[in-house]
Amino acid sequence: MMQQSYNTLSILSILIAVLLCAPTQAIAVPWAGGFSQPHPEQSSKHRIFPQLTWLRDTAIEKVFGLPPKPTQPGCDKHATSRPINSQLPSTLLAKYGGDVVLRFNLSTPQEEHALAEAADTLFLDVWEFTSNWADIRLREDDAYSNLMPDLAKTIYQSYPSITFSEPSSPANHEAFTPVLRASNGVDNIFFQNYQPLSVIIPWMRLMTSMFTTHVRMINIGTTYEGRDIHALRVGVSPNLSQDPSEPRKTIIISGGFHAREWISVSTVTYIAWSLITAYGKTPGITKLLQEFDFVFIPTVNPDGYIYTWENDRLWRKNRQQTDLRFCRGLDLDRAFGFEWDGNTLSSNPCSESYPGVEPFQAVESQRLARWAKNETENNNVKFVGFLDLHSYSQQVLYPYSYSCNADPPSLENLEELGLGLAKAIRISSGQQYGVASACEGAVPSNKAPAGGASRMETGGGSAIDWFYHEMRVRFSYQIKLRDTGSYGFLLPKENIIPTGEEAFNAVKYFGDFLLGNKGIENILAEDSDKAIFNTAAKVAEDELVEIEEDVEYYETEDVNWDLKRRRRR
Ligand SMILES: *[C@@H]1O[C@H](CO)[C@@H](O)[C@H](O)[C@H]1NC(C)=O
Ligand SMILES: *[C@@H]1O[C@H](CO)[C@@H](O)[C@H](O)[C@H]1NC(C)=O
Ligand SMILES: *[C@@H]1O[C@H](CO)[C@@H](O)[C@H](O)[C@H]1NC(C)=O
Ligand SMILES: [Zn+2]
Numbered sequence: 001m002m003q004q005s006y007n008t009l010s011i012l013s014i015l016i017a018v019l020l021c022a023p024t025q026a027i028a029v030p031w032a033g034g035f036s037q038p039h040p041e042q043s044s045k046h047r048i049f050p051q052l053t054w055l056r057d058t059a060i061e062k063v064f065g066l067p068p069k070p071t072q073p074g075c076d077k078h079a080t081s082r083p084i085n086s087q088l089p090s091t092l093l094a095k096y097g098g099d100v101v102l103r104f105n106l107s108t109p110q111e112e113h114a115l116a117e118a119a120d121t122l123f124l125d126v127w128e129f130t131s132n133w134a135d136i137r138l139r140e141d142d143a144y145s146n147l148m149p150d151l152a153k154t155i156y157q158s159y160p161s162i163t164f165s166e167p168s169s170p171a172n173h174e175a176f177t178p179v180l181r182a183s184n185g186v187d188n189i190f191f192q193n194y195q196p197l198s199v200i201i202p203w204m205r206l207m208t209s210m211f212t213t214h215v216r217m218i219n220i221g222t223t224y225e226g227r228d229i230h231a232l233r234v235g236v237s238p239n240l241s242q243d244p245s246e247p248r249k250t251i252i253i254s255g256g257f258h259a260r261e262w263i264s265v266s267t268v269t270y271i272a273w274s275l276i277t278a279y280g281k282t283p284g285i286t287k288l289l290q291e292f293d294f295v296f297i298p299t300v301n302p303d304g305y306i307y308t309w310e311n312d313r314l315w316r317k318n319r320q321q322t323d324l325r326f327c328r329g330l331d332l333d334r335a336f337g338f339e340w341d342g343n344t345l346s347s348n349p350c351s352e353s354y355p356g357v358e359p360f361q362a363v364e365s366q367r368l369a370r371w372a373k374n375e376t377e378n379n380n381v382k383f384v385g386f387l388d389l390h391s392y393s394q395q396v397l398y399p400y401s402y403s404c405n406a407d408p409p410s411l412e413n414l415e416e417l418g419l420g421l422a423k424a425i426r427i428s429s430g431q432q433y434g435v436a437s438a439c440e441g442a443v444p445s446n447k448a449p450a451g452g453a454s455r456m457e458t459g460g461g462s463a464i465d466w467f468y469h470e471m472r473v474r475f476s477y478q479i480k481l482r483d484t485g486s487y488g489f490l491l492p493k494e495n496i497i498p499t500g501e502e503a504f505n506a507v508k509y510f511g512d513f514l515l516g517n518k519g520i521e522n523i524l525a526e527d528s529d530k531a532i533f534n535t536a537a538k539v540a541e542d543e544l545v546e547i548e549e550d551v552e553y554y555e556t557e558d559v560n561w562d563l564k565r566r567r568r569r
Contacts, residue, residue, distance in 0.1 A: 096152040096314075101127060101488060104134045123350045125314070127488055128393045128480070131440060135485055137314070151490075155313045158194070158262075158490040191270055191500065193493045194262045196309045197302055200269065204232055204298070207276055214279050214289055221367025224320040225303045229367060232272050234279075235293030250375070251385035251514075253507065254297040254368075257332045257463065259304030259315045260489045263481050263499055264389035270500025271507050272296040288511040292384070301332055301364055314489065318364055322349035323357070330354055333388075334461040335362035336369060338469045339402035341460025355461050365463070372471055384514060386467040386476040387507065392488050394433045396421050396506075397478040399468040401438035401459035410474060417475055417513050424509035429502040431482065438464060438478055475514070479503070 106112045115134060119126055127135040137151070190203060208217045214236050220229040235248075253271060255264035275294060278285040299305045303319040317329030327350035334341070334355035342355055360366040375381040398414040400406050408414060415435070422433040439459055459465075468476035482499045483491055491499075 096155055099137055099151045101135050101137050101151060103485060104136060106131075106133055123348060123352070125316075125352050128485070130393055130395070130434075133485075135488060154487060154490045158313065158487075158492065159309075188273070190273075191266065191496050194266055194496065195269075197299065197306055200265070200298055201230055203269070204230055207232060207272070211276050211279070215276055218295070220297060220300075220371045221364070223301075223303045223367075224318055224363040227302045227306075229297065229300060229302060229364060231295050231297040232276075233293055233295050234272060234276055235289050247376075247380045247382035248293055249291065249384045249514075250293040250295060250381050251387070251510070252295045252297065252372070252383060252467075253387045253389070254300050254463075255389040256297075256299030256301050256305050257388065258390060259299075259301050259308045259317070260313065261389075261391040261481075262308070262489070263391045263491050263495065265298050265305065266496045267389055267481060267500050267503045268296050268298040270496070271504045272298075274500070274504045275507075284508070284512070288508075288515070291515060292511065293381075297368075300368055303364075304329070316352050317354065318362055320361075320363060322354065324349040327354075330356045330362035330365075332362050332365045333390075333463055335360060335365040336461045336463055336466035338466040339400075339460045341402065359461065368463075369466065369470075372467070376471065383467065383471050383473045384475065385510060386464060386471075386473045387510065388463050388476075388478045389481060389503070390478055391481045391491065392483055392485065393480045394431060394482060394484055395480045396433050396435045397438035397464070397480065398435075399438060399465050399476055401462040401465050401478070403459070404437060404439035408468060414475065414477075417510070418477060420509050420513060421477070421479070421506040424505045425502045428505035429498055431502055433479075438462065475510070479506070 104111070104115050106115065115136075118124065119134075119136065125137040127137060129135070190199075195203070204217055208215045214234055216233045218231050218233050220231050222228060235250075253268055255261070255268035257264075272294070275285055275289065279289050280286055301318050304315055304317060307315045307319055315329070317331050319328055320330050321328060322330070327348075329349075331351075331353045334353050337359035340355060340359035342357065347355060347357075356362050360369060372383065376383065396418045398418050399408045418435040422435050425431055425433050462478070464476045464478045467473040481503065482495050
């Protein structure tokens with residue numbers, strides 16, 4: 001058994017290495033040589049209406065396919081302190097050079113009202129919001145606290161370095177050992193960086209072929225642009241001679257509803273990998289996978305995800321055509337059929353939260369819902385958990401999203417488990433995650449019916465509400481991952497593993513809670529920074545030493561210079 005699992009893991013690491021080397025040529029983030037010239041003066045109009053300038057340039061770009069004139073590319077005054085700007089591809093500068101993300105401090109209802117009105121009227125790109133602040137992407141304007149002073153640079157840094165680097169000579173043969181740990185992904189090359197779909201899908205296939213006993217690849221449906229929405233089904237249900245009248249309890253963990261939230265995609269793969277490789281080794285996980293099936297959907301929105309890699313790093317919606325030729329895309333998390341809300345100003349197709357003209361008009365949301373219904377109606381599945389990963393702001397949100405005026409029937413249970421998830425994260429990494437109703441994660445807006453709460457972004461038609469209400473999923477959460485705004489959607493790759501690890505701990509807590517073990521604190525207290533189920537950690541560690549010793553021989557092989565190259569910078 002031990003020998004077998006060692007072999008599996010080492011073959012896996014070679015294959016992952018191959019996977020990661022192959023597609024580097026295919027990553028097509030636009031590169032154009034040449035550098036943007038600093039622009040001398042801004043017209044006063046630009047200063048007064050930065051948002052309108054941004055909106056106009058965006059529209060021009062979408063209609064004519066030309067990047068708008070870069071305004072203020074890396075302002076002169078900052079040029080010396082940010083020399084990296086001169087190495088930025090000009091297309092990135094053109095799109096983002098003058099943009100900033102501003103945090104609006106919302107301390108009075110009047111401020112909330114005013115900002116909500118502006119956001120509604122101008123279709124501003126609202127990045128995140130809590131009850132205290134809202135982050136909005138705009139043209140530069142000195143009036144507000146500037147959260148991310150140089151968006152272009154941050155975007156540039158968030159792409160894997162290979163994307164922009166010239167192919168370097170293979171002369172550099174420094175030793176590199178792709179150690180694959182069994183209990184965490186620290187040295188797993190797959191999690192060293194964000195991965196494009198062209199790597200994620202082969203990686204998923206690899207999982208199914210390496211772990212045939214408990215991993216299968218499934219297809220949720222087809223996207224607007226004709227891609228498959230792939231998922232991994234992890235569990236041992238086919239082998240259990242269970243009562244066929246008893247439905248298979250299943251937990252869905254999804255990411256990438258919103259294309260630019262890359263950390264949600266990497267975290268879904270990280271949790272999947274952690275569960276898959278711990279099966280048969282860690283008794284708690286083995287039990288979990290005997291009791292439940294997990295369905296991991298790394299990206300519900302593959303069209304949008306690819307678009308963020310090849311065209312626009314900050315794309316949020318899917319890529320569906322709308323009535324307005326130059327404003328594409330529907331918000332998948334506003335498109336579900338429960339309390340769908342098409343009556344707000346965000347029903348303009350140019351809005352980042354456009355819900356479509358009717359429920360389930362967004363193709364991918366409709367496919368996911370249809371698949372889930374079919375599973376329950378024809379495949380003897382019962383969904384007991386839904387964890388929808390997003391970013392950013394570090395919050396665990398539970399139903400309802402559509403309104404604060406309606407309490408979910410199982411409010412207390414939702415709160416209890418939500419607090420437990422946040423606690424599991426805190427114990428695992430020290431990170432603070434807030435726990436709230438999804439309706440409160442939104443900012444009140446002026447569109448409220450008198451007396452009622454409304455919000456900057458409508459919360460109707462959300463996935464967690466639909467699964468909770470229509471599919472009767474008792475524990476339905478949206479988890480907004482790291483960070484709290486320093487980088488936002490452009491979270492540096494160094495966060496992939498820590499975020500994955502803390503989310504994995506939350507998932508273990510989730511599973512343990514569903515198994516009926518609420519005395520989880522006792523186990524955690526014994527060994528506070530270890531995973532909940534890691535009672536077998538000692539055994540695993542011995543195994544690890546063996547694995548590490550045995551992978552030494554990779555060092556002598558040439559195949560890894562590419563990996564080494566990938567790691568530099
Ligand atoms: C927001 O404004 C309130 C009231 O003026 C102040 O107490 C708070 O510190 C401010 N928060 C931030 C982040 O600036
Ligand atoms: C499930 O059954 C297959 C075929 O009978 C077998 O090869 C596999 O090892 C079993 N998996 C588990 C987890 O028992
Ligand atoms: C529904 O499930 C059945 C049984 O697995 C399958 O044959 C069918 O293709 C599924 N239909 C859809 C729309 O997914
Ligand atoms: Zn999101």
